[in-house]
Amino acid sequence: MIVIKFKDWLRRSFTNDFDVLGINERNVSLIYTNNKRKYYKFADDKVLAKKKLDTHNIPNATTYAVVELMGDIQKTWKKIKHHQAMAIKPANGSGGGGIKILKKNALGAWMSSGKQISEKEIFLHMGSIIMGRYSLGSNDRVLIEECITPHRFFAEIYPAGVPDFRVILLKGKPIMSMLRVPTDRSDGKANLHQGGLGIGVDMEQGKLTHAYDGKAYYDVHPDNSKPIKGKDIPYWKEILEISIKVAECFPLHYIGVDIVIDKVQGPLIMEVNVRPGLGIQMANKNGMKKILKKVQGFME
Amino acid sequence: MNKSFKIVVLAVLVVAIVSMSFKIIPFSKSLDRFMPSKVYEVDYNFFMKGGDKEMFIKTYVPQDNERQKILRKHTVADKVNFKIENEKENKRAIWKLTKGSNINNINYSFTFKGKAIQYNIADNLPITKSFSSQFLNEEKYIEVHHSKIDSLAKSLALGKTNLKSVLTSLYNFVYHIPSAPIRDVTSAVTAFEQNQASCNGKARLFVALCRNRGIPAKLKGGLILENTKKRISHLWAEVLVNDKWIPFDVLNGHFAYLPSNYLEIYSGDHFLITHTPNVLFDYSYEIKNISFVPFINVTAKKSIINHPVSLVKLLQSKIMPKSVLNFLVLLPLGGLLIALIKNVIGLKTYGVFLPILIAFALTYTGYFTGVFLFMLITLLVTIISIPLNNWGLLYAPKMVVILSCTVVSMLIAILVGIQYKITWLTSFSFFPVIIVSIMAERFARAIEEDGYQKAINTIVQTLLTTTLCYVVFSSVVIHSMLLIFPELLLIMIVMSLMLGKWIGLRVFEYSRFSTIL
16 A cells, blocks of 8 residues: 555656645745745734835734844833733744734733733843744844724634635735634634645635545634635735735745735734745645646646 | 756766776775774784894784785895794794894784674573593693682582673673782682782683682783773683683673784783893883775785875874874765755754764764763753743853763763763763753753654654764764765765755655645
8 A cells, every 4th residue: 555655656746746746846836936035024023024015005003113132122112001902022033933823801900811921021022032042043033013802704613713714826816715714623823734624715715615634624714613715804815915916016026925804904914934835735626736727837 | 047057967967977887896806804893913023132142033923714815025134034834823933143143122013903893692502521632731820720720610600601701700700809910820729819910820720710619711812902002911811612612701791702912923821922041131012003995905016005086095194193083084975975864855843964073973972872871861851941931031041051960971971981981971071061061051941932852753753853864973984985085975965966856755744745646
């Protein structure tokens, strides 16, 4: 059995007979050929990315402050502490590491992940972001921005956390998309490898297809049985439009754009990714090479 | 870009193959089938001055057998009567200096190629008493039938039902007699009575005990070869098991084993050197360790050793230590192996080229000791990381604490190892503790970020990759080939270039995406 599988793998690898995009081919044929290394920073650094989005009037979460120096932490905090909620992020973090969501409770005390958090602890967190704890040792900046209130469409699927859409584009053409939703297992995080749910998207219809949790496919959310399959996505047209706009204004030609839908503001760009993951193919139950081949710029 | 890529790949490949093809025939002519693990040049130096009479020097000279080969035998002794006599199983060189000769220095040199051999003694061999063998007789210093030897041998063999257990019991007894640097001839009984002895007393006692139990045994004499000038020869024993002589060194603790640097010279209880009495006499053995490539005969033609495109010359010049040269040529190979494992199979490792360094350290510490140390450090760092992460320390200072702790533990372990003679603890000194610590910290962080299952998964994959590198690194064939054909490094460049353009699915992805393939 294994021998047959191995032979199949060998033959198809050598003839490049897969619809599924693998990591080697993604790197060689998409990332290295379409994204120049010197431009990675526009995506990797959230502060730079937001600046670019703002100059092109592409909607994104409002920035409250950017802290670059240890000495500025307290000064900046005084200016922004009147907000009811905020998100603290490392500008160069990856995989959601170092993100803290702060919210005031009824008594005006700051809460994070269900626990009260002192100002001192907040300062220490910002300090360790600046010292590079979440950015592989190099110095970093703290990005403090408004806290998103998810559109009720998301609560209809899962009540907690902030789900987001990922749209992959090559040369400004949307290739594939999915919706990432937290589960009980993923502790509010929506990343696939952290136990989140990846939901395939029918890009023409703007409808959700099926959910995938890394093991099996579901038509409803596995934790609460709320319907998923066939659900209409609000603002789908806008989502596609702004992600194409992002692709046009960034000097990167193969990207993954992360989008949330705010209750009031509608679709907002959260992040731009230079090395979008491949799990999106599992969520859509489909390899993406067929679609990539239609776009010029995909080298074989 | 792709055109230039193809041209470079093809050009490098052609250069490598053409250059290698020129060497195949000359190198195959000097192929060494013996494959020694140690090569030494040995010089017997004798000095003799006696004045007005005829003088002689006799000494045993080594012979070829299954674990040693003696080449390039040579003696410098002009106008001296020289001959080699066969004396039972031994060969003896004799120099005769005529009356009035003013020659004082005599020299005999040869090249030794040796291998270590571990013999196996089956568990179920019976103790068959042979009666008519010269190897059971009492000798001057081997008092086989002395009452003390008799009762000792009986009590040691009591209740032992097979040959191996009797030998083990006799061997252990003699091995645990404290050793002392006694220069005089010590007989079997004296060694037992004084409860301390050097090699000659211990070997005789062991032979006497074996013979007493009816097991044929004899003394073996020779030199332990090391890179030095020495005067001390060595005695050990051989025991006849199933018609085969098996070596036992009761001083240095070799049971049915002879290391590759033992030069066997003669059998029986003899003096290595005898000479005319009452003359001035001095001697020494000058021994030089020779670096060599196991495949190539050390007697190969100079033109082969000095071939411009080979590293044999570099190895023999000793400008670069052998270990450094080995590391240098194996490094690219290890890198290629890891690139294959990562990009074609899809295993994940902590630190891209870290497994190479660990694997190389394993060739010094031994595989199991090394893996054990690896796990020990990982465990230590993981435990230290728990409070450090809870206290929310910044990264760089946290790393300093972790590194300091591992260095301190390592030093303590080495000291304890030296104090109590625990070898695996002292082998910490060969281990890249710092590199493993940095890796272990990433492991500890991965536990926090991705959970135990994922972190352990990755570390197991790291160990697996390390093991593969170790297997390749410990192959004599591979590193010898790299020294003879350094063009293989070019071939590795070609393979890596092609691997860098490999866009096939990784084996792991093949199973990950199996439902949508």
